[in-house]
Amino acid sequence: MMVILRRAGIFLLTLAIASIVVFAFMAVLPGDPAQVALGVNATPELLAQTRHAFGIDRPLPVQYLDWIGGLFTGDFGRSYVTGDAIGPQLLDRFEVTLWLVGAATVVAVVVAVPLGTLAAAKHRTASGTVVSGLSQLGAAVPAFLAGIVLVEIFAVSLRILPSGGWTPPDADPVAFLKGLVLPALSLGLVQAAVLTRYVRSAVLDVLGEDYLRTARAKGLRPTRALIRHGLRNAAVPVVTVLGLQLATLLIGAVVVERVFVIPGLGSMLLDAVGGRDLIVVQDVVMVLVAAVLVVNLLVDVLYTVVDPRLRRAR
Amino acid sequence: MLRALLALTLVAALAGCSAGSTAYSSPSADSITIGFSAAPANLDFTRTDGAAIPQALLDNVYQGLVRLDANGAIVPQLATSWTVSPDRRTYDFQLRPGVTFTDGEPFTADTVKFSVDRVRTAWTISLKSQMDVVDHVEAVDPLHARVVLKQPSNGWLFSMASRLGAMFAPNGVGNLATTPIGTGPYRLDRFNRGDSLVLKANPGYWGPKPAYGRVVLKYFQDPTALNNALLSNGIDVISSVQAPDSLAQFASDERFTTIQGTTTGEVVLSFNNAKAPLNDKRVRQALTYGIDRKALLDTAWAGKGLLIGSMVPPSDPWYEDLAGVHPYDPAKARQLLSDAGQQHLTLRLRIPNLPYAVDSAQVIRSQLAAIGVTVSIEELDFPAVWLKQVFTGHDFDMSIVAHVEARDIVTFGNPKYYWGYTNPTVTQLLAAADTGTPEQQIADMKQVARTINADAAADWLFLLPNLIVAKKGITGLPPNQVGEAFDLSALGRS
Numbered sequence: 108m109m110v111i112l113r114r115a116g117i118f119l120l121t122l123a124i125a126s127i128v129v130f131a132f133m134a135v136l137p138g139d140p141a142q143v144a145l146g147v148n149a150t151p152e153l154l155a156q157t158r159h160a161f162g163i164d165r166p167l168p169v170q171y172l173d174w175i176g177g178l179f180t181g182d183f184g185r186s187y188v189t190g191d192a193i194g195p196q197l198l199d200r201f202e203v204t205l206w207l208v209g210a211a212t213v214v215a216v217v218v219a220v221p222l223g224t225l226a227a228a229k230h231r232t233a234s235g236t237v238v239s240g241l242s243q244l245g246a247a248v249p250a251f252l253a254g255i256v257l258v259e260i261f262a263v264s265l266r267i268l269p270s271g272g273w274t275p276p277d278a279d280p281v282a283f284l285k286g287l288v289l290p291a292l293s294l295g296l297v298q299a300a301v302l303t304r305y306v307r308s309a310v311l312d313v314l315g316e317d318y319l320r321t322a323r324a325k326g327l328r329p330t331r332a333l334i335r336h337g338l339r340n341a342a343v344p345v346v347t348v349l350g351l352q353l354a355t356l357l358i359g360a361v362v363v364e365r366v367f368v369i370p371g372l373g374s375m376l377l378d379a380v381g382g383r384d385l386i387v388v389q390d391v392v393m394v395l396v397a398a399v400l401v402v403n404l405l406v407d408v409l410y411t412v413v414d415p416r417l418r419r420a421r
Numbered sequence: 422m423l424r425a426l427l428a429l430t431l432v433a434a435l436a437g438c439s440a441g442s443t444a445y446s447s448p449s450a451d452s453i454t455i456g457f458s459a460a461p462a463n464l465d466f467t468r469t470d471g472a473a474i475p476q477a478l479l480d481n482v483y484q485g486l487v488r489l490d491a492n493g494a495i496v497p498q499l500a501t502s503w504t505v506s507p508d509r510r511t512y513d514f515q516l517r518p519g520v521t522f523t524d525g526e527p528f529t530a531d532t533v534k535f536s537v538d539r540v541r542t543a544w545t546i547s548l549k550s551q552m553d554v555v556d557h558v559e560a561v562d563p564l565h566a567r568v569v570l571k572q573p574s575n576g577w578l579f580s581m582a583s584r585l586g587a588m589f590a591p592n593g594v595g596n597l598a599t600t601p602i603g604t605g606p607y608r609l610d611r612f613n614r615g616d617s618l619v620l621k622a623n624p625g626y627w628g629p630k631p632a633y634g635r636v637v638l639k640y641f642q643d644p645t646a647l648n649n650a651l652l653s654n655g656i657d658v659i660s661s662v663q664a665p666d667s668l669a670q671f672a673s674d675e676r677f678t679t680i681q682g683t684t685t686g687e688v689v690l691s692f693n694n695a696k697a698p699l700n701d702k703r704v705r706q707a708l709t710y711g712i713d714r715k716a717l718l719d720t721a722w723a724g725k726g727l728l729i730g731s732m733v734p735p736s737d738p739w740y741e742d743l744a745g746v747h748p749y750d751p752a753k754a755r756q757l758l759s760d761a762g763q764q765h766l767t768l769r770l771r772i773p774n775l776p777y778a779v780d781s782a783q784v785i786r787s788q789l790a791a792i793g794v795t796v797s798i799e800e801l802d803f804p805a806v807w808l809k810q811v812f813t814g815h816d817f818d819m820s821i822v823a824h825v826e827a828r829d830i831v832t833f834g835n836p837k838y839y840w841g842y843t844n845p846t847v848t849q850l851l852a853a854a855d856t857g858t859p860e861q862q863i864a865d866m867k868q869v870a871r872t873i874n875a876d877a878a879a880d881w882l883f884l885l886p887n888l889i890v891a892k893k894g895i896t897g898l899p900p901n902q903v904g905e906a907f908d909l910s911a912l913g914r915s
Contacts, residue, residue, distance in 0.1 A: 137809065138802065138804075138805025138808070139805070139808070139809050142805075143804050143805050143808060146471075146804075146808075147808075148547035148548055148550075150550075153547055186462075189463045189468075189469050189598070190468060190469070191462075191463055191598060196614065199614070255645075262649060262652075262653035262655070263649055263653050266653050266654050269650075269653065269655050270646065270650050270652070270653040270655055271655070272639060272650070273613070273616045278613075365642065365643060366646065367646070368616070368640070368641050368642065368643065368650075369616075370614060370615030374615055374642065375615070377642075378615075378642070381805075382805075383805045
């Protein structure tokens with residue numbers, strides 16, 4: 108019980124600090140949201156009116172408390188640029204980003220677990236070294252660059268996949284999947300490269316463990332012993348890294364969404380910064396921060412599922 | 422076992438690719454997809470500013486009494502004809518019979534009154550002030566609407582061809598942000614915010630049936646992504662190429678054809694006329710003589726575009742070619758600077774961080790260095806920081822911005838505008854042009870254009886071209902971007 112309370116406390120405290128930092132950054136960002144919203148035809152009277160309508164003529168602490176108070180009641184406020192409620196839009200965009208991050212995670216795991224295991228099991232052979240080297244190379248490639256290269260190959264040259272755009276799954280499932288392939292690959296493959304290295308070292312660690320030798324001694328073939336007894340033990344560090352990577356993926360999605368013209372949280376954030384739609388920026392960043400914190404929480408829970416010993420330790 | 426796992430992985434990774442082994446988007450006979458750069462934030466141009474919403478909806482979903490044709494002339498749309506009273510204050514419009522909105526409401530003189538009155542009562546965008554000149558609207562009979570102005574205004578009828586003149590169904594304005602209801606050839610099918618807008622032919626349309634039953638407007642923030650979409654068959658048309666350098670890759674590909682037209686976007690090197698040293702006409706003229714605009718156009722915009730010499734695009738009735746008035750003449754420029762006692766001039770060129778401005782600024786810096794002027798370039802985040810510091814704060818000597826709004830020459834009559842140009846003659850001529858007959862308007866506006874050119878109130882670097890790239894066989898694309906709308910009604914196929 109205490110543990111849960113303490114966790115919840117840390118969660119809320121982190122969110123509170125993040126909110127202050129975000130708000131402070133927005134407050135010092137040069138540019139007047141009212142001016143950007145009205146454009147070149149704005150008169151001083153209209154500007155004053157609009158500033159008042161936005162509520163940005165009030166003292167900063169009042170603006171902050173108003174915003175935070177709204178968040179607590181689930182009210183994300185209204186966009187400066189469009190006047191629309193932000194909440195529903197945020198939900199739509201978050202769903203898009205979740206699809207992208209989810210698909211990228213699947214790509215990362217599906218590629219990294221077998222490759223990393225292979226690299227560990229054969230770490231003294233050529234194939235192990237090749238996997239190891241490739242993963243090092245892959246980890247150094249930024250996701251957007253991978254995206255540009257993939258677009259050049261599969262969209263522009265081969266013309267078998269769309270170069271960008273987004274079809275909601277309910278509108279056309281086939282187009283949805285085709286549109287998801289390249290962004291998920293560019294985001295996922297880079298993460299796969301990083302993850303492969305962790306899988307490899309985790310598997311290498313368990314390969315040297317006594318229980319694996321015992322399993323071998325009982326007559327299990329090396330592969331079978333590794334899969335039955337080794338992988339689950341190797342999973343704890345891998346799950347940790349995966350959790351950390353999810354945060355990286357969320358941030359990476361911001362850039363990849365731009366490259367592939369995907370209307371997720373990332374494009375929403377970049378558009379809002381350009382249009383000085385500060386309240387949207389604040390909301391999106393808070394959602395991202397909350398998502399990262401939730402993922403961290405889930406990783407902690409997942410430990411105890413993977414490794415029953417940790418349940419007693421708490 | 423491991424080998425099996427590895428094989429499985431490869432199969433999974435490749436599954437997506439092989440699933441798409443047929444071309445993913447072939448333009449079907451009845452559907453066309455057009456790529457644009459700026460996406461509409463919502464669909465309500467009465468309350469949300471920006472070019473993207475009227476570009477998509479005006480003339481296509483919404484229609485006005487009049488519209489601008491491809492050459493910039495005001496022509497009938499929902500009005501079949503109109504007359505203007507001798508005092509030029511009363512406009513009588515004969516309305517097209519048998520027109521209905523997509524929600525079934527009929528279009529009548531009452532609709533005209535409702536829509537024009539509504540600009541003042543319900544619109545919030547700053548453009549709405551252009552309708553302040555309206556005194557009242559009368560529905561004389563169902564097909565005869567009369568608009569009475571407070572004072573004569575030629576600019577008012579021109580505004581009626583913009584979004585400000587759009588006709589709305591009285592029962593159809595409940596949710597404009599998502600549900601536009603108009604009388605046009607198309608109606609909204611689906612709006613995927615940030616991604617695309619799907620229009621379907623309006624079965625009850627009063628005019629000729631459009632050639633394409635379905636039009637998808639797809640939005641790409643990133644110019645490279647827009648180009649890639651056409652190269653990969655994802656779209657059929659690029660409505661406006663943002664970087665002329667990329668034209669080469671389309672020119673060498675036989676699938677495509679390029680259309681070049683004009684816009685109303687003057688790329689202006691603005692001078693701060695209100696502040697020394699640029700309050701001295703000789704200095705401004707010297708700078709104008711010291712810049713080789715042809716060379717600049719070649720460098721900054723691949724030689725596409727038009728040299729204009731004043732704030733008038735060819736689509737305005739008072740256009741004259743003034744590009745040769747201040748030819749490139751470094752010797753004369755030096756002489757003028759020495760006359761003004763400014764042989765060692767340093768100027769701050771504060772520009773938006775946009776490609777055309779950055780490229781033009783580099784050329785200007787090196788050309789002005791040749792006449793002894795030192796230029797320091799500062800890039801400002803556009804629009805936020807540029808609007809605050811240059812446009813509102815007037816903290817600059819020179820700047821470079823594309824002024825894209827139609828007939829924005831009137832800003833030279835406003836001494837408070839950021840270029841700080843004060844000339845009572847120009848202000849009077851602009852007022853006289855607005856209230857006079859169309860013939861007088863043309864004569865006065867020509868006078869304005871010549872005066873600001875002679876004063877070197879700014880240096881008009883070039884007029885942005887309208888560059889469309891389309892798959893061969895698509896016809897009826899609007900070559901010029903002279904109004905707010907991207908007219909889809911004439912689209913066809915050969």
